[in-house]
Amino acid sequence: MSYNPENALIVQSDRTILLEVHAPTAGAAREAIAPFAELIKSPEHVHTYRLTPLSIWNARAAGLGVEQMVKALQQYTKYPLPSSIIEEIETLGRRYGLTRLFKSDDGFFLILKVADEALAELLLREKPIAPLLEKRLSPLSFQVPTQFRGLLKKALVEVGYPAEDLAGYVQGDALPLKLRSTAQSGQPFVLRPYQLEAADVFYQSGRVQGGSGVICLPCGAGKTIVGMAAMAQVQENTLILTTSLTSVRQWRRELLDKTELPEEVIAEYSGEMKATGPITLATYQILTYRPHKDADFPHFSLFQARSWGLIIYDEVHLLPAPVFRITAELQARRRLGLTATLIREDGRESDVFALIGPKRYDVPWRELESQGFIAQAICREIRVPQDSEEQMRYAVAPRRQQFRVAAENPRKLEVVRQLLIDEIGHKILVIGEYIEQLRTLAELTKFPLITGKTTQKQREVLYQKFRSGEIDGLVLSRVGNFALDLPDADVLIQVSGKYGSRQEEAQRLGRILRPKSDGRTARFYTLVSERTCEEDFARHRQLFLTEQGYGYQIN
């Protein structure tokens, strides 16, 4: 194959792939490589992707073959593919499944089968793996104690030979569960096609491969409903872990509304309740509670409280380290991770891959948008200059305070004022990081301010006023990131954001994506101080949006 100037991709031997955004085939090329390449930079003209072992294994686990990956690159590459890249994809891609885990016939231990003797010898010489292999059963198989299932999978990912786990699951106590066709609230209720597909892919109609993994869906796309659909497939006792009490309550409400489960079946295991039932809801926080450092985790007993047939990890990208550790011991339970972004700020994606499971399903946000399940959104970044006095303050500030100086750029106030004029008549959320700045903004906009100190009662009152249209806007601190009960808005103005968090960007964008009754477009504004570190952070945050197919207008 030779030079093809129409094409959008430049594939380089260092495993990076450059995508020329304005090339005629850019959209199709992006779609073709997104399943197996990780986006790392997305400025306006050229986006950079990278092939990583994990990105390739996730694609393999989702059923994408190495030939398809190579073909995708060949189809859209501008220059001939470096042969090293083809080899790289083949080597890494083919490694997936060279090791496979089975249950022994009597069920007392696991069997690790490897593809060839050389690999067997290689694994025997790997420090993290050798101690987990109890006995060699044949040239190509090892006996492994069942309790090492998670450790072994984690270690195999580390040494580059991820296992296909075919050892199956224990059966949990039965729990008959039916989804309603009319929700209790009276609304007709049907699973959307992608929700059904996600739950099916997770469960794989009873095949042994299914039953563990991660489903990525945008906020507002109904992850809770996918969870319920999975529960309806499994029909066994389920433990649901979430990040907050609000979210516990939300799951409970949804379960009562959309399934035929009676109230007493759903228990809440929290600071104030500590009940368990066939369906139990708990927070990560109570699980990670310890009376003092170096003590063990008293609430881990929850995992043994019942015979769980399914454990759901809500917001799996926020899973705390101790829960990872115990999840290594729970590999015989079905596990479903739910998230909007698989990206972890601590880089433990490979732990999610090994211990929860590979990514089973995701839909680009833009696709849901075109189907009308989430609202269209326009994202705009507004560069705000600092005046000279402020520039000086920024320049001389200690490095660690620079970000705050940039974030609190007083000229952002003017911009907000102008945006309010432009957006008059719409429902507006102003979100920022620093309470002082938000106080000033609240005064300026005459919108009520909600921070962590605002009592739940007051929040409710204000949300209600916002919903009813009595007030046009709210100023919010970080409570705006996670508060599930926060009403939806048309316009979101982000005056400052936290470092490089893609998660945060996702959460906040999700705020305005609930479909509008009149099909209106939502607007997402990010205010960024010019010539400051904020520009760099902003770029990093936007990676997420680009991954989802959103363009960022900058001015």
Add this chain to the structure above:
DNA sequence: TATAGCGCAA
């Protein structure tokens, strides 16, 4: 016995 307020941790 219920509940408000505090300190702590990840």
Add this chain to the structure above:
DNA sequence: CGTCGTGCGCTATA
């Protein structure tokens, strides 16, 4: 890098 929000368990209060 620190700031902020959260939920835990404990203690004080009646």
